[in-house]
Amino acid sequence: MTMKNVFRTCLLMAAAGLWSCSGAHHADAPKGKVSIIPMPASVSEKADSFLLDKQTIIVAANATDKKTAELFNSWLKELTGYELAIKEQGDKNAIILHSGGDSTNGEGYTLNVDNHGITINGNGSSGTFYGVQTLIQLLPVQKATAMYVPGVNITDAPRFPYRGLHLDVGRHFFSVEFIKKYIDLLAMHKMNTFHWHLTEDQGWRIEIKKYPRLQEIASKRKETMAGRYADNKYDGKPYGGYYTQEQVKDVVKYATERFVTIIPEIEMPGHSLAALTAYPNLGCTGGPYAVGTRWGVYDDVYCAGNDSVYTFLQDVLDEVMELFPSKYIHIGGDESPKVRWQKCPKCQARMKQEGLKDEHALQSYFIQRMEKYLNSKGRQIIGWDEILEGGLAPNATVMSWRGIEGGIAAAKQKHGVIMTPGDYCYFDHYQSRGTNEPLAIGGYLPVSNVYAYEPVPAELSKDEAKYIKGAQANVWTEYINNTDYLEYMVYPRACALAEVLWSPKEKRNYDDFVERLKWHVKRLDLKKVNYAKHVFEVTGKVVDNRKGGVEVVLDSKLDGGKIFFTTDSTAPTPQATPYTQPLQITKTGTIRAQVFLNGKPFGNEYDQHFLFHKGLAKKVTLTTAPDKSHNPGGTFALVNGIEGIASYNDNQWYGYKGTDMEAIVELDSIQDIHLVGMNTINAKGDWIYPPKQIVFSVSDDGKSYKEVYKQTSFPQNGINKVRGKLENVRGRFVKMNVQNYGKIPAGAEGAGNGAWLFADEFIIE
Structure with missing residues (x-):
C-alpha cells in the first residue's frame, strides 16, 4: 500500500470513528460549503477529494505558469513546511497548470479536483493564476504535513475587466x-x-x-x-x-x-x-x-x-x-x-x-x-x-x-x-x-x-x-x-x-x-493583515416599531457569540441581561451592548444614548431633500432619538450643500409644547457652516403657522445644540426652517462653493 493510500485509509477510518490520525486535514471550511472570496461564477462540489502531500508535484510547462507555481509553493510552505516539486510533465498525484491562448477573456479558468489530482485550465496565464488563487482558498488554514483538498468543478471568469x-x-x-x-x-x-x-x-x-x-x-x-x-x-x-x-x-x-x-x-x-x-x-x-x-x-x-x-x-x-x-x-x-x-x-x-x-x-x-x-x-x-x-x-x-x-x-x-x-x-x-x-x-x-x-x-x-x-x-x-x-x-x-x-x-x-x-x-x-472586525461585533439597528415608538434590534454575526446589554450606562458583562428581543425606547437613557465569545468581549461595544421626546418616530415631511452624499435615508433619522456626533460618521446628519432645509413634524394630536430644538455643526475647515438662522413655527392644522422661536447665532465650534423653551404654546404640527449660510467667503477653505449645512434630531418636548 502506498503512503498516499495509507493516509487515505487513515482518514476514512477516522471519519467512521474507528481511528485517530494526525498530520493530515480536510479543508476545514464550514461543512458542506466551499468558502471562496470572491465567489466563483459556478461551483459544483463532489463527494471525493484529493490528498496533497510531499509526493505531489506541480506540472507547469511554460515559464509564466512556473512562476505561478512558485507563488503557490510560497503559500503552501507556510502551512506544510515544504514546497512541491515543479515539473514540465506528469499526470499522477499532480496539480496540473495549463494556460491557453484566449486573449479575449484570459482571466477565466476552470478548476477540477478529484481523487486523482487537480487540474487548472486558464484561458490565459492570468486565468491560471486566478485558478491557483482559488485553489489556495480550498486549502485549510491550519498547519499540517498533508491535507485533503475538497472535490470541486469550478468554472469562473470576472464580471468586469x-x-x-x-x-x-x-x-x-x-x-x-x-x-x-x-x-x-x-x-x-x-x-x-x-x-x-x-x-x-x-x-x-x-x-x-x-x-x-x-x-x-x-x-x-x-x-x-x-x-x-x-x-x-x-x-x-x-x-x-x-x-x-x-x-x-x-x-x-x-x-x-x-x-x-x-x-x-x-x-x-x-x-x-x-x-x-x-x-x-x-x-x-x-x-x-x-x-x-x-x-x-x-x-x-x-x-x-x-x-x-x-x-x-x-x-x-x-x-x-x-x-x-x-x-x-x-x-x-x-x-x-x-x-x-x-x-x-x-x-x-x-x-x-x-x-x-x-x-x-x-x-x-x-x-x-x-x-x-x-x-x-x-x-x-x-x-x-x-x-x-x-x-x-x-x-x-x-x-x-x-x-x-x-x-x-x-x-x-x-x-x-x-x-x-x-x-x-x-x-x-x-x-x-x-x-x-x-x-x-x-x-x-x-x-x-x-x-x-x-x-x-x-x-x-x-x-x-x-x-x-x-x-x-x-x-x-x-x-x-x-x-x-x-x-x-x-x-x-x-x-x-x-x-x-x-x-x-x-x-x-x-x-x-x-x-x-x-x-x-x-x-x-x-498574511498578518490588521483587518477590522466590525462585521462580527455587536450592532444595533434603530427602527420605527410601527406602534408610535422606537426599538433597537441587536445582532452579531460572530459564531458562538452571546449578546448582553445594560440600560443604566454601565458596561455590559456576561452577568448583565442577555439579549432576546428588540429593546423598546421608553425614556431618555443609554443602551450599551457587547457580544461575548467564551466569556470574553469581542470587538467594539454598542453604546448609544437616546433622547425620549414627543416627536420620537412621528411623521416627518422634508420639503427640501438633503444631498444624497449626506442622507441617512428617509426621514426617520431626524426623529429617532439619536443625536448625531461631531465627527458626523454615524449616518444621522442631514446635509444640504448651498440650500436651505425645511422639515415638519406631525404629532398625534394638538398638545402642549414646552421646547423645540435641533443640532447643527460648525466646522468651517470641512466646509460645514452654521445656518444664518433657524425658525420654529407651530400650527394646529398644518396650514396656518405661527413663529414660536428663532435663533441667529451659533458660535460654538463643533456641535451647536439649539433649544428653544416655550410658554403657553399648543399645536400638532411643528415646522423647522433652517437657512443655509450660502457661499463660502473669500479667503476661507472652499471659497466660492456652497456651504454645507448639517442638521439632526428634531426635538419636541
Missing part, C-alpha cells in the same frame, strides 16, 4: 516592502489594477532624474497636520520620502508576476504644490511656494499659459512611461482651482490665443494637450471626472468619484468609465459608528454598503453600460499614517468590493458573504 485598488502615498509615504504586501493582497482577491497615486501637494514620491529638485525638495515637507483638519494643529516634525526608479522597477516586476497592472498617477494641473516648490517658474505667480503641510485644496496650480509647464510634464511622463508599461497613465485633473488662472496674464493670453471661453475650457485644453502627447507615445489617459468640464479629451477614460453622474455622462459620450464614487468606494471613510474609531476624513461606509454597490448605473442603456469597465476603491491617506491603520481601513472592505467586481451580480448575497468571510479572515491572519 477593471478591478482596482488605489493608494495615496503623497500625504503619507509607505515602504516598498508594504507596497508589495498591498499588491499580494490585491492579487489574492483577484483584483488586477493598483492605482499608485505618486504626486500631491504634500509630497512628490517618484524619482525623476531630469529634475532632481523633485527628490531634493518636493519629496519633503516641514511638518504635518495633527488631528482633525478643523483643529489647525501641526506636529512640527519634518516628513519625506520617495521611490527610486530602481525601486519602482522592482515593484512593477513584482506586480506583473501577480498579474497586477500598476497605473501611475502624476497629478495635473492641480495638486501640484510640491512640484511648484521645487520649480517655482511653473506656477502662475512664480512663488515662493512651500510643500503643503495641511490637507485640502490649494489655489496654486501649474500655469496653463506657460509652455515650460508642458515641457516639464512631458519630460516627467517620458521617465514615468519608461518605468510603467501600463496602457493607461492617470493624469489627475481633479480639484484644480481657477483663481490663479483668472489673474495670470499668460493664462489669459493662452485663452485668447486658443479661443477658449473660460477657465474650464482652459483646463480642457491643458488635459487634451497632455493626452495628445501620451497618445503619441502609444498610451492613453485616465482622469478624475473633472476632466469632463470644458469638454472631454477624445480618448480619455473617466474615473467617476463625485458620485455616479460623471460616469453616466462619460458613458453616454461613449468613453470608458471606472466607477469610484465616494459613497461606496472611499475606504478613508469611517466603517463603524463606534466612538473609539481612529480618526478618518468623514463619511460612513461599512462593509455591507460596499457589498451593496452596483457599478452599472440604472440610468444607462444596455449599450451604454458596456462603457463601465469596472470600479476601484480609493484610499486617501490624510489621517492614515501607518500600515496597521491602512490595513484596518482597507480590509475586509476590499474583500467585499472584490466580490462586487468579480462575481455574477445575481449570485451576490451579503449573508452568504459574511459566512464565507468568517473563514476567509483566517487567511488574512496568515
